[in-house]
Structures are given as C-alpha cells and as structure tokens.
Amino acid sequence: MTDTEGSGPRARVAWWREGAITATAFALCLLGGAVRVDGTLSPPPAAAYIIAVVSCAVLPVRHRAPLAAMAATTAGGVLVPLVGLLLSPLIVAPAVITAYSLTARTERRAVSPVSLTSGALLVASTPLFGALSWQDASRIGAVAALPLVAGVLGHSARNRRAYLAAVEERARRAEQSRDSEARRRVAEERLRVARELHDLVAHQITLANAQATVAAHLFDTRPEQTRQSLRELVETTGHALDELRATVGLLRQSEDSAAPAEPAPGLSRLPTLLESFRRAGLEVSVCQEGMSRPLSPGVDLSAYRIIQEALTNVTKHAGTGSARVRLDWKGDRVTITVADDGGGAGTAPTASKGPSASKGPSASTVSDHPPGYGLIGMRERATAVGGHLSAGRRPEGGFLVSAQLPLPPAKDATRRADGATATKGLMADMATGGGEAGDAP
Numbered sequence: 001m002t003d004t005e006g007s008g009p010r011a012r013v014a015w016w017r018e019g020a021i022t023a024t025a026f027a028l029c030l031l032g033g034a035v036r037v038d039g040t041l042s043p044p045p046a047a048a049y050i051i052a053v054v055s056c057a058v059l060p061v062r063h064r065a066p067l068a069a070m071a072a073t074t075a076g077g078v079l080v081p082l083v084g085l086l087l088s089p090l091i092v093a094p095a096v097i098t099a100y101s102l103t104a105r106t107e108r109r110a111v112s113p114v115s116l117t118s119g120a121l122l123v124a125s126t127p128l129f130g131a132l133s134w135q136d137a138s139r140i141g142a143v144a145a146l147p148l149v150a151g152v153l154g155h156s157a158r159n160r161r162a163y164l165a166a167v168e169e170r171a172r173r174a175e176q177s178r179d180s181e182a183r184r185r186v187a188e189e190r191l192r193v194a195r196e197l198h199d200l201v202a203h204q205i206t207l208a209n210a211q212a213t214v215a216a217h218l219f220d221t222r223p224e225q226t227r228q229s230l231r232e233l234v235e236t237t238g239h240a241l242d243e244l245r246a247t248v249g250l251l252r253q254s255e256d257s258a259a260p261a262e263p264a265p266g267l268s269r270l271p272t273l274l275e276s277f278r279r280a281g282l283e284v285s286v287c288q289e290g291m292s293r294p295l296s297p298g299v300d301l302s303a304y305r306i307i308q309e310a311l312t313n314v315t316k317h318a319g320t321g322s323a324r325v326r327l328d329w330k331g332d333r334v335t336i337t338v339a340d341d342g343g344g345a346g347t348a349p350t351a352s353k354g355p356s357a358s359k360g361p362s363a364s365t366v367s368d369h370p371p372g373y374g375l376i377g378m379r380e381r382a383t384a385v386g387g388h389l390s391a392g393r394r395p396e397g398g399f400l401v402s403a404q405l406p407l408p409p410a411k412d413a414t415r416r417a418d419g420a421t422a423t424k425g426l427m428a429d430m431a432t433g434g435g436e437a438g439d440a441p
Contacts, residue, residue, distance in 0.1 A: 018060050025093045026056045032091025047083040051076050055094035066102040073098045074117045078124045087125040089142045099147040103154030114151035118144050195377045199305050204240030206312045208233055210280035232279050266300035273308055282315050283322040290329030299405050302381040303336055309374050310338035310401040318342030333404050341398040
C-alpha cells in the first residue's frame with residue numbers, strides 16, 4: 001500500500017523519530033547496566049541486554065497504550081536490582097520516557113501511574129540492610145525523582161499544545177468570521193446598489209415612457225403640446241443619464257472622491273418629485289396631518305424612495321391619471337400612504353390631465369412583462385430603517401401602499417418649531433406645484 005502525498009513524508013518522519021528515541025533509550029539502558037557500585041564501567045552482562053530489550057520494546061506503542069507501556073517499563077526497572085544490576089537513572093530511561101509521554105498525551109489518570117512508578121523505583125533502589133552513603137542517597141533520589149520531573153514536563157508540553165491549538169482555533173474562527181462579515185457586507189452593498197439603480201431607472205424611464213406616449217398620441221392633433229412633451233422627454237432622459245452616470249461613477253471609484261457628493265434625496269425634494277409626475281400626466285394630491293419632525297438620513301431617503309416607487313407603479317400599472325399621497329405624523333412614527341383608483345397591477349397607465357395634454361391616451365393594455373422588484377425594494381427599505389410596509393388592492397378599487405417609518409424623538413420646542421416651519425414650507429411648495437390637500441386615501 002502506498003502512502004498519499006500528504007501523509008507519506010509525515011509518516012516517515014514519525015518512524016525515524018520513534019526509531020531514534022528507542023535506540024537512544026536502549027543505549028542508555030546498556031550504559032546503566034555497565035555501571036558498577038564503585039562508579040567503574042564494565043561490559044554489560046546478559047541481564048542488562050534483557051532488561052534493555054524488554055523495556056525498550058514497548059516504547060513504540062507508548063502513544064497507543066500509554067498505561068501498558070508505563071507498567072512494562074516500571075516492571076523492568078523494579079527487576080534491575082533483582083538480577084544483580086545497579087538501579088541508576090540511566091537504566092530507568094525507558095520509564096522516564098513513558099512517564100513523559102503519558103502526561104503529555106493523557107488528560108486524565110496520568111498523575112497516579114507516574115507517582116506509582118516513582119514510588120516503585122524508590123522502593124526497589126533502597127537497600128534493605130546497611131547504611132546509605134551520600135552517593136547512594138543521591139542516586140536513589142534521582143531514580144525516584146526523574147519520572148516525576150518527566151511527568152511535570154509532559155504536563156507542561158500538553159498544556160502548551162492545548163494553548164496553541166486554542167489560539168489557532170480562535171484565529172481560524174476569526175478568519176471565518178471576517179470572511180462571513182465581508183461576504184455579508186458585499187451582499188448588502190449589492191442589494192443597496194440594486195435598489196438604488198432600480199428606483200432611479202424605473203422612475204426616470206417610466207416618466208420618459210409616459211411623456212413619449214403623450215407625444216405620440218398628440219402628434220397629429222396638437223403639435224405644440226407634442227413639442228412640449230418632447231422637450232420634457234429630453235429633460236427627463238438627461239436627468240436619468242446624469243443620475244446613472246453619477247451612480248456608476250461612484251461604483252467605479254477605488255478610493256473616496258475629493259469632490260463633494262450630492263446629498264441623498266429626501267422629503268425636502270418631494271415637490272420636485274411630484275412635479276415630474278405631473279409633467280408625465282399623473283395628477284397627485286397631497287395631504288399631511290400632524291406636525292412633521294426632522295428625519296434621520298436613512299429614514300428620509302427611504303420615505304422619498306417609497307413615494308417615488310409607489311407613484312412610479314401607479315404611472316406604469318394603475319390605468320388611472322390620479323393618485324393621492326398622505327403623510328401622517330403621529331407619535332413616534334410617520335405613516336406614508338399612496339393610493340389610486342385605477343384597475344390595479346397588470347394595466348398600463350392612462351396619460352391624462354397633464355400640463356402637456358388635456359386628454360391622454362385612453363387605451364390600457366395588459367402588460368406582458370414579468371413582475372418586478374418594486375414592492376420588494378420598498379419593503380426592504382422600510383424594514384432596513386425599522387419600519388413596516390404593506391401593499392395590496394383596496395376593497396373599493398385601486399391599489400394602496402402604506403409604510404410606517406420611525407421618527408426621532410422630539411427633544412425640545414425649538415426643534416418642533418423648526419419642524420412646523422418645514423411642514424408649512426413643504427405644503428406651500430406642493431401647492432405651488434399644482435398639488436392639493438386631498439382626502440386621506
């Protein structure tokens with residue numbers, strides 16, 4: 001059987017390491033068997049070879065069966081005095097190695113075997129009769145202490161490996177978290193860009209389509225109004241190209257631009273938005289209740305885009321020439337509703353009552369296009385700022401879009417006064433642009 005490319009070199013290194021450790025332990029055992037009581041060396045007897053072979057033969061299996069290897073090496077050390085050899089630190093090298101491996105690889109039940117090994121070697125090396133010299137005492141102490149020292153070192157090595165493994169695991173999880181966060185941010189940014197492009201293109205192209213429809217309808221009967229519709233069509237497409245160029249330009253920038261960016265649209269630009277729909281032939285009436293308050297940038301942009309998309313849907317699908325917008329400022333929320341009395345989704349708009357034409361085309365054709373992402377985008381915008389949006393057909397006919405968006409708390413009277421002034425100014429602008437304070441939808 002051949003090893004894989006990844007495991008072959010690793011397995012060979014492990015076998016070489018185990019072979020080197022076993023050979024070193026065997027040499028130390030033989031050297032310990034050659035030591036005599038007076039400190040001289042002599043050729044190791046046959047008993048020394050037997051002890052070395054028995055003790056070192058179990059070293060390769062100490063990782064798979066650490067307790068069995070510990071018992072075998074301890075028994076070999078205990079037999080040393082019985083066969084007439086001197087029990088020294090060199091001859092118990094296999095027991096020291098197994099003590100280290102046991103504590104380095106076993107989390108539990110490691111202290112007791114090492115302590116028993118140390119005690120057994122201490123008892124075996126202590127003579128039953130006669131006085132002990134300081135040399136004998138130091139030798140006995142070293143024989144009993146070496147397994148304990150090896151156990152402490154093995155425990156430290158295991159703790160260090162566990163610490164490094166925990167650090168690597170935390171680093172891996174942190175890297176995964178960063179990758180997940182990066183993917184989430186990319187997905188959110190793609191969704192945001194898709195929403196912005198959809199709102200921009202859908203609004204401007206819908207207005208351009210309505211103006212072109214009016215121009216085609218009045219081409220033969222009212223040339224002057226046709227020219228007016230074409231001029232408005234050129235202006236609308238020019239605005240669409242400018243906004244599209246600005247949006248794509250931001251996406252292509254690799255660094256922050258030093259040029260000042262145009263502020264995001266909000267309810268302050270609502271009169272201009274309504275006027276663009278009126279030029280396309282859609283009459284829009286506006287009704288406000290309550291005292292308005294300054295909105296956060298995100299809520300302000302969401303309110304503007306929801307009204308824009310709802311009126312765009314009316315122009316495209318409702319089959320009517322009028323719509324009603326209501327802003328109800330109450331408590332901690334502003335409720336925005338856009339309603340129409342048309343035939344609902346599935347019909348094209350009827351261009352009528354615009355400044356470009358007193359009568360628009362009355363034919364309403366069923367759309368063959370698949371459903372778009374207008375309602376999805378409006379719901380996402382409302383949810384993103386902590387609000388809620390609902391949409392559906394009205395029992396009395398037509399379609400209704402209702403969005404509830406959160407309001408910032410009114411902190412002082414000055415701010416409320418500023419809000420009241422802004423409300424009056426906004427209503428005045430709407431009235432100037434041709435809107436009326438209509439009934440609630």
